[in-house]
Amino acid sequence: MTEATRTETFALDATALQPGDGARARLSRLLDPRSFVELGSARQHRASGFGLERQRPDGDGVVAGTGAVEGRSVGVYAQDRRVLGGSLGEAHADKVARCIEQAARGGVPVIGINDSGGARIQEGVAALDGYGRVFTANVAASGRVPQIALLLGPCAGGATYSPALMDFTIMSDEASMFLTGPRVVKAVTGEDVDARSLGGPEVHGERSGSAHFVVDDDEQAFAVTRELLGYLPDSAWARPTEAPVEDPPEVDLREVVPEDGRSPYDVRHLIRGVVDGGRFLEVQAHWAQNLVIGFSRIDGRTVGIVANQARWLAGVLDGTAAEKGARFVRFCDAFGIPLVVAVDVPGFLPGTTQEHGGVIRKGAKLLHAFTSATVPRVSVVLRKAFGGAYIVMNSRSIGADAVLAWPGAELAVMGAEGAADIVFRRAIVEEPERRDELIAGYRRDAMDVDVAARRGSVDEVIAPEDTRSALVAILRSLRGARQPGFVHDNMPQ
Ligand code: HXC
Numbered sequence: 400m401t402e403a404t405r406t407e408t409f410a411l412d413a414t415a416l417q418p419g420d421g422a423r424a425r426l427s428r429l430l431d432p433r434s435f436v437e438l439g440s441a442r443q444h445r446a447s448g449f450g451l452e453r454q455r456p457d458g459d460g461v462v463a464g465t466g467a468v469e470g471r472s473v474g475v476y477a478q479d480r481r482v483l484g485g486s487l488g489e490a491h492a493d494k495v496a497r498c499i500e501q502a503a504r505g506g507v508p509v510i511g512i513n514d515s516g517g518a519r520i521q522e523g524v525a526a527l528d529g530y531g532r533v534f535t536a537n538v539a540a541s542g543r544v545p546q547i548a549l550l551l552g553p554c555a556g557g558a559t560y561s562p563a564l565m566d567f568t569i570m571s572d573e574a575s576m577f578l579t580g581p582r583v584v585k586a587v588t589g590e591d592v593d594a595r596s597l598g599g600p601e602v603h604g605e606r607s608g609s610a611h612f613v614v615d616d617d618e619q620a621f622a623v624t625r626e627l628l629g630y631l632p633d634s635a636w637a638r639p640t641e642a643p644v645e646d647p648p649e650v651d652l653r654e655v656v657p658e659d660g661r662s663p664y665d666v667r668h669l670i671r672g673v674v675d676g677g678r679f680l681e682v683q684a685h686w687a688q689n690l691v692i693g694f695s696r697i698d699g700r701t702v703g704i705v706a707n708q709a710r711w712l713a714g715v716l717d718g719t720a721a722e723k724g725a726r727f728v729r730f731c732d733a734f735g736i737p738l739v740v741a742v743d744v745p746g747f748l749p750g751t752t753q754e755h756g757g758v759i760r761k762g763a764k765l766l767h768a769f770t771s772a773t774v775p776r777v778s779v780v781l782r783k784a785f786g787g788a789y790i791v792m793n794s795r796s797i798g799a800d801a802v803l804a805w806p807g808a809e810l811a812v813m814g815a816e817g818a819a820d821i822v823f824r825r826a827i828v829e830e831p832e833r834r835d836e837l838i839a840g841y842r843r844d845a846m847d848v849d850v851a852a853r854r855g856s857v858d859e860v861i862a863p864e865d866t867r868s869a870l871v872a873i874l875r876s877l878r879g880a881r882q883p884g885f886v887h888d889n890m891p892q
Pocket residue numbers: 483484485486515516517518519520521527530553554555556557558560578579580581582583594
């Protein structure tokens with residue numbers, strides 16, 4: 400390929416970056432200046448038929464290699480939509496798979512920029528096997544090195560499944576993800592749907608949960624990649640990164656969380672009032688909003704936060720939230736990141752929609768994830784922890800290292816009214832005027848946080864303003880709880 404053609408294929412002028420511009424330009428914006436070393440730039444496919452023999456672009460539509468993000472080495476690749484649609488054939492696949500394998504071998508994160516129509520149709524089964532090879536590399540690297548997928552254009556088929564096997568997906572407004580594109584949908588089912596409605600950022604950010612971060616453009620995608628990477632270790636064998644300790648902003652936590660257990664509030668205000676610098680990188684912020692997950696630092700060290708969100712469905716757990724939490728907990732456990740859990744949960748959402756939708760199976764994932772996690776894990780019960788959701792949300796009984804609770808918190812099988820109506824049913828039928836008194840008695844004798852503290856389900860009742868200092872001390876004391884090393888992979892949710 401002549402120099403002129405190469406320049407046209409890969410826009411080298413990074414300042415002219417637009418969605419769809421060359422892969423090298425994108426990498427130059429993501430990576431530290433002059434840090435990128437390309438591998439396989441001359442690689443060409445050897446396929447023929449359907450005119451492929453007349454198109455053998457250098458690099459085969461993907462730029463791969465190694466570079467640095469904020470001084471840390473990463474394996475990177477970026478597909479170029481302007482070369483054979485960014486489609487993946489045998490040579491393209493080999494470059495991507497080797498990039499992932501090399502990162503896993505070297506113990507550095509891998510970042511893939513996806514912008515591809517999926518398996519190269521002209522290469523047939525060789526292209527499918529190519530994806531099989533990429534998926535195998537993704538799975539082999541899972542739980543060993545962090546894998547971050549950026550989706551910056553229309554992505555079909557394998558270009559969505561490889562990201563789904565990775566730990567985090569970052570999707571720009573120009574991107575779409577679907578197994579089969581609108582034209583195939585029309586041909587097979589007759590349904591008329593455009594790319595955005597089929598698999599645009601709203602679909603995956605809010606409804607399917609397949610996008611962990613939804614951003615406006617390439618630039619924001621790179622910024623989120625840097626921020627996310629900042630919280631993560633290079634590999635399972637490395638310790639999570641550290642930063643200078645910062646105080647949180649002045650927040651009156653008693654103001655943030657209303658005493659009345661039924662009043663809504665935004666738990667993210669609580670999180671920001673407890674963590675270093677008030678910084679919280681929320682993951683899957685617009686999907687299953689009844690459970691908030693994300694990364695922060697406490698005492699300079701990365702923590703994974705899992706919190707019931709009282710302002711969304713009253714913070715109830717459902718199947719979707721359980722799946723969301725489960726994979727996050729598994730990720731943190733795989734990479735040695737301690738878990739801090741803010742509990743304020745009225746229970747699991749009851750009803751046929753949930754039962755038929757598999758809430759037992761999905762809830763079990765979160766239960767399994769917490770119970771098996773060997774990283775330090777600390778819970779703080781803010782107002783209430785009821786029923787199965789109490790157990791699932793990192794209770795003492797499933798291995799929490801410490802459970803703290805605020806004064807006035809209630810821990811029970813269910814709310815006082817419901818409990819009294821069952822336990823005292825006969826008495827209430829006979830003397831209905833005693834119902835309030837019976838409810839109050841049940842609340843005092845069975846639900847009060849002091850009852851839970853006396854029996855050891857709660858380790859200590861602490862004042863809200865002492866939350867951060869207690870977390871700092873407990874997390875420090877658990878610093879040696881787990882040595883770095885591979886524990887398990889991070890199966891998709
Ligand atoms: C070869 C492809 C291609 C592919 C796109 N192109 N996808 N070439 N193999 N899979 C080429 C087009 O021919 C075109 O070439 C150029 O890329 C741009 O494509 P357009 O269709 O013009 O772009 P756009 O309208 O933006 O649509 C993008 C798209 C659409 C939605 C991705 O191209 C599409 O639906 N492609 C097919 C998707 C698909 O079904 N892939 C196989 C999935 S199976 P020219 O020369 O005209 O510019 C798979 C296996 C693994 O991936 C599955 C695991 C589950």
